[in-house]
Amino acid sequence: MAKKKTRKLSNLGEFNWLRERLPRLYWPASLHSQLCIGPGDDAGVLRLTSGRVLVATTDAMVEGVHFERGWFSWERLGEKVLAVNLSDLAAMGDVKPLAALITAALPGDTPVDYVDKFYKGLESCAQRWKIGLLGGDTVGSKRGWFVSVTAFGEANPKNLIKRSGARLGDYIVTTGPLGLAAAGLEVLRSDSSKKTWVRPLVRAFSQPQPRFDAGRLLGHQHLATSLIDSSDGLAASVRLIAEASSVGAEIRLADIPMPDSLMRWARRRGRDPWDYALSGGEDYELIATVAPAHWNSVRRLIPGVARIGEILQRKEGLWVVLRKVRFPLTGYGFSHFGI
Amino acid sequence: MAKKKTRKLSNLGEFNWLRERLPRLYWPASLHSQLCIGPGDDAGVLRLTSGRVLVATTDAMVEGVHFERGWFSWERLGEKVLAVNLSDLAAMGDVKPLAALITAALPGDTPVDYVDKFYKGLESCAQRWKIGLLGGDTVGSKRGWFVSVTAFGEANPKNLIKRSGARLGDYIVTTGPLGLAAAGLEVLRSDSSKKTWVRPLVRAFSQPQPRFDAGRLLGHQHLATSLIDSSDGLAASVRLIAEASSVGAEIRLADIPMPDSLMRWARRRGRDPWDYALSGGEDYELIATVAPAHWNSVRRLIPGVARIGEILQRKEGLWVVLRKVRFPLTGYGFSHFGI
Numbered sequence: 001m002a003k004k005k006t007r008k009l010s011n012l013g014e015f016n017w018l019r020e021r022l023p024r025l026y027w028p029a030s031l032h033s034q035l036c037i038g039p040g041d042d043a044g045v046l047r048l049t050s051g052r053v054l055v056a057t058t059d060a061m062v063e064g065v066h067f068e069r070g071w072f073s074w075e076r077l078g079e080k081v082l083a084v085n086l087s088d089l090a091a092m093g094d095v096k097p098l099a100a101l102i103t104a105a106l107p108g109d110t111p112v113d114y115v116d117k118f119y120k121g122l123e124s125c126a127q128r129w130k131i132g133l134l135g136g137d138t139v140g141s142k143r144g145w146f147v148s149v150t151a152f153g154e155a156n157p158k159n160l161i162k163r164s165g166a167r168l169g170d171y172i173v174t175t176g177p178l179g180l181a182a183a184g185l186e187v188l189r190s191d192s193s194k195k196t197w198v199r200p201l202v203r204a205f206s207q208p209q210p211r212f213d214a215g216r217l218l219g220h221q222h223l224a225t226s227l228i229d230s231s232d233g234l235a236a237s238v239r240l241i242a243e244a245s246s247v248g249a250e251i252r253l254a255d256i257p258m259p260d261s262l263m264r265w266a267r268r269r270g271r272d273p274w275d276y277a278l279s280g281g282e283d284y285e286l287i288a289t290v291a292p293a294h295w296n297s298v299r300r301l302i303p304g305v306a307r308i309g310e311i312l313q314r315k316e317g318l319w320v321v322l323r324k325v326r327f328p329l330t331g332y333g334f335s336h337f338g339i
Numbered sequence: 340m341a342k343k344k345t346r347k348l349s350n351l352g353e354f355n356w357l358r359e360r361l362p363r364l365y366w367p368a369s370l371h372s373q374l375c376i377g378p379g380d381d382a383g384v385l386r387l388t389s390g391r392v393l394v395a396t397t398d399a400m401v402e403g404v405h406f407e408r409g410w411f412s413w414e415r416l417g418e419k420v421l422a423v424n425l426s427d428l429a430a431m432g433d434v435k436p437l438a439a440l441i442t443a444a445l446p447g448d449t450p451v452d453y454v455d456k457f458y459k460g461l462e463s464c465a466q467r468w469k470i471g472l473l474g475g476d477t478v479g480s481k482r483g484w485f486v487s488v489t490a491f492g493e494a495n496p497k498n499l500i501k502r503s504g505a506r507l508g509d510y511i512v513t514t515g516p517l518g519l520a521a522a523g524l525e526v527l528r529s530d531s532s533k534k535t536w537v538r539p540l541v542r543a544f545s546q547p548q549p550r551f552d553a554g555r556l557l558g559h560q561h562l563a564t565s566l567i568d569s570s571d572g573l574a575a576s577v578r579l580i581a582e583a584s585s586v587g588a589e590i591r592l593a594d595i596p597m598p599d600s601l602m603r604w605a606r607r608r609g610r611d612p613w614d615y616a617l618s619g620g621e622d623y624e625l626i627a628t629v630a631p632a633h634w635n636s637v638r639r640l641i642p643g644v645a646r647i648g649e650i651l652q653r654k655e656g657l658w659v660v661l662r663k664v665r666f667p668l669t670g671y672g673f674s675h676f677g678i
Contacts, residue, residue: 027472031469152491
């Protein structure tokens with residue numbers, strides 16, 4: 001008899017497992033009327049009173065997987081783990097962030113000073129976005145740091161934007177440049193991090209900023225038909241929007257904003273610069289789809305926004321275009337499980 | 340010059356670090372009017388609309404620290420990590436649990452089947468308490484499982500009970516027996532887990548049940564002056580209530596409910612059976628203080644509740660009494676950082 005091969009997380013990748021499992025998570029019939037958006041979008045949304053909903057999301061960072069000691073200070077780690085959670089709230093539209101809870105698993109030999117700095121970083125990010133730290137739990141770990149945040153905010157449900165609203169002919173837009181963080185990660189892994197010109201790349205990786213400004217405008221004025229953050233790379237963002245909305249899409253690589261530092265780093269590494277944007281991940285811009293009639297408003301209201309593609313019919317599939325040549329868009333980009 | 344000694348988490352223990360830091364966590368002035376109970380109680384409480392508050396808590400379990408493979412199934416792990424979070428909601432009084440978010444950091448070689456079982460366990464606990472799973476994040480880990488849950492519910496703030504309301508002369512009560520889970524942990528670490536008579540001990544450790552029934556009664560009818568769960572052991576529970584309420588306390592060991600299985604296990608190990616209750620931890624009963632005038636109601640409404648001590652004046656301190664001899668109550672009990 002043939003031995004059945006055990007399916008492992010690393011064979012599947014994060015997206016496949018999450019895609020299969022998350023939307024099927026349990027929700028009781030008694031709370032059906034309160035569930036506005038279930039697992040599978042950037043954040044879950046629960047109705048609490050008429051007209052106001054709770055928007056909640058969770059995300060973690062693991063030493064040796066998402067960061068290494070020495071890449072940045074413990075303060076920056078605190079700032080970043082909170083900021084990436086807030087980005088998921090911003091990616092839901094016009095959300096007022098309220099509070100966060102933090103779990104940290106730390107080895108017993110961790111100097112208290114490090115933990116204090118980590119919490120100071122959390123507090124500095126909380127202060128920046130005027131949210132409160134509502135609770136925390138600090139437990140032991142056998143090896144390395146594991147930090148997890150749950151962030152929540154409140155919203156008028158009419159001003160939320162899901163991943164699933166993209167329509168044929170919509171423009172695909174990004175609120176800023178993409179690929180910097182992935183290049184910044186390479187910089188940190190190399191010996192180049194002390195050079196001045198690479199600093200914007202390192203900063204993009206170590207100090208991401210949630211785009212509440214853009215999310216608020218797009219949500220409050222109903223300017224976007226779908227919205228997601230770019231945390232898993234542009235390819236994943238566009239694929240997730242296309243799948244949720246049952247549409248196809250085309251990304252024009254030449255239209256993605258590419259700062260000089262990123263072009264220079266890509267040349268130096270002999271890598272295709274678009275690769276960083278498509279599959280790099282860890283950028284925290286917003287990717288939206290916008291009806292052509294709204295594009296002028298969006299361009300006027302959000303400095304730095306760029307139109308980088310179009311929504312196609314579902315049967316046309318997913319494409320990237322470079323110098324008039326079309327390539328099929330494959331994969332999701334980033335995985336945490338070592339594939 | 341003398342070298343300054345680095346303070347490490349393992350030197351301080353969890354409680355000291357948390358006690359120092361949590362109550363000082365950042366909360367913005369703009370949200371002051373919304374913060375009902377900040378970090379430091381079993382859960383944080385945030386006002387959302389007049390008359391309704393959000394109650395939120397977070398807690399984690401780490402492989403090699405809180406559990407080992409083989410102690411119980413992955414389903415039980417899912418059930419337990421959600422149940423211990425729900426216990427923190429129950430320990431706030433009359434709280435309606437609503438939803439939870441889950442973060443899991445797992446090694447890439449984890450069979451998908453294990454992960455699926457873990458989520459099935461989460462769902463079976465969610466179903467038991469009619470709460471929804473609002474979101475999740477599954478990331479990579481270098482070594483071992485790390486699972487973290489944030490649970491939240493809603494409440495009428497008038498029906499919440501803090502740790503800080505205990506008054507001189509109040510009775511200290513427990514909603515059930517204490518020390519079983521700590522003995523159950525010893526059973527799992529030994530080779531005795533297949534014997535029938537130890538099963539209640541193992542079950543107490545691996546299948547804790549949040550006491551929503553008792554919390555609801557105590558909160559809704561305003562029968563308790565303070566409330567906490569027994570997750571860190573009775574000594575810690577009473578100390579935390581006493582400190583928050585600025586009172587002293589006396590625990591009568593002989594009045595703590597002690598099932599036969601626990602007495603038998605303690606004899607076998609040559610340990611003091613009260614030790615399991617005082618410093619064991621991982622039980623999820625509720626410890627409350629009750630005005631003498633309410634004791635009869637409490638006894639009638641909550642089967643199995645036991646009166647195990649009294650609140651004293653602060654200057655009298657903290658005591659345990661056994662056979663008319665008083666011993667000072669020292670320490671907090673359980674620590675995750677290996678001390």
